[in-house]
Amino acid sequence: MQIEQTYIEGCFILKPSVFKDDRGLFFESFNQKTFEEITGLNINFVQDNQSVSKKGVIRGLHFQKGEFAQAKLVRVIQGEVLDVAVDLRKDSKTFGKHVSVKLNEVNNYQLFVPRGFAHGFITLSEEAIFAYKCDNYYDKASETGILFNDAQLNIDWKMDESQIELSDKDMILPHFKDLNI
Template sequence: MTVKETKLKGCFILEPKVFEDSRGYFFESFNQKIFNNLIGKNVNFIQDNESFSSKGVLRGLHYQRGEFAQAKLVRVVKGAVLDVAVDIRKGSLSYGQHVSIELSEKNKKQLFVPRGVAHGFIVLSDSAIFSYKCDNFYNKESEGGIIYNDKDLNIDWKLDEKEFVVSEKDLQLPTFKEAIL
């Protein structure tokens, strides 16, 4: 597995070694010991989540605050998404900046999103199955979010906005400047 840190400190792109032959492929999608060694930090994932979404579905930008903050290791099992991470850690050198990467069943890349970084994605393929490993349990009272089309963040979601399918809840999210971080 190779790992590359993004411009957001502690946010990493991981690429597994994929072994392919006439039967198909095999790869190790997660190994706690190797993962912790590669990122130089001990992360203990305690919950796995999975979502299915159709083309244009935009989920995010979400985060958990305080003692319920979550780090996530995300990947696509089927399809393709544009995955986005936004640094909301006050005092961070990359505060207010974002990274985006295409995650797909073909490239098998994963993104590690550390605590204090908001996360979201939009489905680029006809549908997608998205997998999340989380290092903390969800807590409704600690949830936060930022509207996907925040003008200060200026995220290019790669699809025409007419194609977006956004939940009513996510349409009500505050701007980056208004968000409770």
């Protein structure tokens, strides 16, 4: 497995070694020891989540505040998404910047999103099965987010806004400048 640091400190792309033959394929999707050796991070994942989304659905940009902040390791089991992580660490030189990467069933890439980031994705394929590990439990009272089309963030979601579908709660998320973090 290769683990590459993105231009945002603490945010990594994991690229597994995929072994293919006429029977199919195999890859190791996560190895705690390798992850710790390369990143220097000691992560203890405590919760796994999975969602299924149709084309044009954006889930995000979400995060949990305070003691309930979560680091996430995200991947696509089927389909393709554009995955986005926004740096919300006020003391970071990349505060307010984002990284985006296409995750799909062909490249099998994963994105490690550290605590202190907002996270979201848009489904680019007809349907996508999205899975992620979290290092802290979900706490509804600590959840918030940022409006997906915030002008200050200037995220290219690779799809026209007329094709995008949001949940009711994601439609009313605050703008980046209005966050209380």
